[in-house]
Amino acid sequence: MKDCIIIGVAGGSGSGKTTVANNLVKAFKAEDAVLVEQDAYYRELLNMSIEEKANVNFDHPDSIEFELLRKHLEMLKEGKSIDRPIYDFTTHSRKEGAVRINSSKIIIIEGILIFAVPEIRELLDVKIFVDTDADEMVLRRIERDMNERGRSFESVKNQYLTTVKPMFLEFCEPSKRYADVIIPRGGENKVAIDMIVSNLKGYLNQ
Numbered sequence: 001m002k003d004c005i006i007i008g009v010a011g012g013s014g015s016g017k018t019t020v021a022n023n024l025v026k027a028f029k030a031e032d033a034v035l036v037e038q039d040a041y042y043r044e045l046l047n048m049s050i051e052e053k054a055n056v057n058f059d060h061p062d063s064i065e066f067e068l069l070r071k072h073l074e075m076l077k078e079g080k081s082i083d084r085p086i087y088d089f090t091t092h093s094r095k096e097g098a099v100r101i102n103s104s105k106i107i108i109i110e111g112i113l114i115f116a117v118p119e120i121r122e123l124l125d126v127k128i129f130v131d132t133d134a135d136e137m138v139l140r141r142i143e144r145d146m147n148e149r150g151r152s153f154e155s156v157k158n159q160y161l162t163t164v165k166p167m168f169l170e171f172c173e174p175s176k177r178y179a180d181v182i183i184p185r186g187g188e189n190k191v192a193i194d195m196i197v198s199n200l201k202g203y204l205n206q
């Protein structure tokens, strides 16, 4: 049996990368695959009101504690367990406690910026980019942010135009060039997901 493999799943917000990553994890036995989300590593914003926090650019690499994410990926690769932070999108801050994640043969990391940041990109053995049309991404984002993240339509619209879209064009979209595999149409692309899963199963059985 080979050592563990780290698979990165990147793509814009609302692209369906979380669905792809979850479907990959589900295709394996629980002890064989784990998921780590870049979103859990948003930095703690100290001495700021909730209104000030809401205006932070959360789509720039500086907003994420990539040092800690890198350390955690290295620990998982060494067979160690990690305590992943818990992030609350409604308050823009970390919650008390952590989620224990044990190492496994397949480690999947998903996030908008994991290919854009060299310190994370260089740890990835397989890079999958989920490529979805911008109109579908923004529609999904509006629905998700209003239903699950306690946002108003006005706030989603302003954030999209001031930070989400410009940062996607500056960091996320150009990082597609680093992908080994590009999945069109997001999480609904069962054919592409099945092909990746069967390839990984072959790898596991080697």
Ligand code: C5P
Pocket: 012, 013, 014, 039, 042, 058, 059, 088, 089, 091, 092, 093, 111, 112, 164
């Ligand atoms: O799950 P998804 O990849 O969409 O999460 C990333 C998005 O979360 C970013 O586009 C960022 O704008 C958003 N975000 C937010 N509020 C926070 C932290 C991140 O809207 N406090």
